[in-house]
Amino acid sequence: MADRSSGEAEDARRHLVECLRHVAAGDKAALREVYDRTQAKLFGVALRILNDRREAEDVLQDVYLSVWMKAADFDANRASPITWLATIARNRAIDRVRQIGRRDEKDIDSALEVADDSPDAFAHLSAEDDRKRLDVCLDELDERTGNAIRTAFFSGKTYQELADKAEVPLGTMKSVIRRGLIKLKGCLSR
Incomplete structure (x- = not known):
């Protein structure tokens, strides 16, 4: 069972690497594929940091704009695609926190309940x-x-x-x- 899920994870990784190569070449369909496969996780990263759905949605939009513009910078030998994407999301969210200030820090734990039944962001990051x-x-x-x-x-x-x-x-x-x-x-x- 572990071999199967490990194999599936490696297949998903390879697919994302290939999609990012296509995005770097200007393929909008590949960007849509990257978005469909990663938006829930990246939204979770942004929401956990910002604790505000609207701000997290805005950050997510910025993330995919950055991916569109910087996909050629991705190096599969240095990081997994989800790690690279999550780093962009994390940095954009932190930048947004600096712009607007952290909101309602006491309720940050509720951000862990993002509507996504798959493994948590860290488990999927790599x-x-x-x-x-x-x-x-x-x-x-x-x-x-x-x-x-x-x-x-x-x-x-x-x-x-x-x-x-x-x-x-x-x-x-x-x-x-x-x-x-x-x-x-x-x-x-x-």
């Missing part, structure tokens, strides 16, 4: 092999750096929020994460 490699590489980082990267990239916290929680200047937190990402990139490229 195929099984990508997730295992990422976990191994994150575990190689020191605890502070690993936790900061996990919180920033998988929980949608801004660098400022992480700096405030750790009681360090924003520049320090940015440096910690930047150095950690460099180490992570090196580990993932091995």
Whole structure:
């Protein structure tokens, strides 16, 4: 059973990679296919960060505009397609938070109940092999750096929020994460 779902995940990954290649060549139908296969997950990422459906919908629109314009930048050797797309969604949502300010933070847990019965965003973000490699590489980082990267990239916290929680200047937190990402990139490229 695990082999079957692993095979299905790899087939889905390959299909998205091919669709993104077509999007890079200007194929609108391929963009529609990418949208149909990923919009629920990316909407969930944006909604979790923004806690506002309208804002998340606006961000989702921006995400696919970015995909249309930057599909040629996608490199399947560096990241899975869903990871690349989710990173765009996360960054756009954080940018929107900075523009409008976070709304009603106390009810953020309700965003987890997005109408989607498939696995949660993190489970779908990476195929099984990508997730295992990422976990191994994150575990190689020191605890502070690993936790900061996990919180920033998988929980949608801004660098400022992480700096405030750790009681360090924003520049320090940015440096910690930047150095950690460099180490992570090196580990993932091995």
